[in-house]
Amino acid sequence: MNPERVRIFKLHKGWADRYAMIWVAFGLLLMTGIQFALDRAGIDAADRTGVLLLIALIVILVALWQAVGLGIARVHMIMKGIDLEH
Numbered sequence: 001m002n003p004e005r006v007r008i009f010k011l012h013k014g015w016a017d018r019y020a021m022i023w024v025a026f027g028l029l030l031m032t033g034i035q036f037a038l039d040r041a042g043i044d045a046a047d048r049t050g051v052l053l054l055i056a057l058i059v060i061l062v063a064l065w066q067a068v069g070l071g072i073a074r075v076h077m078i079m080k081g082i083d084l085e086h
Contacts, residue, residue, distance in 0.1 A: 004080070023061045
């Protein structure tokens with residue numbers, strides 16, 4: 001890889017990682033709040049399926065941020081005329 005490709009990958013991967021971490025932190029805070037509220041309300045474990053769905057949503061969103069970051073890096077390289085085959 002030439003230095004320009006590495007620079008572009010680092011640029012876009014960096015912001016994708018930051019947004020992924022924001023979503024993880026937001027999801028954990030939200031999950032903690034929901035679990036606390038469900039405990040206080042006396043909801044049993046069978047009815048807490050929503051929390052598991054929230055975890056799945058967080059995983060999907062993190063993967064999405066990573067894919068978007070790498071996709072934009074690819075578009076950026078195409079626009080700069082960098083050969084993606086080598």
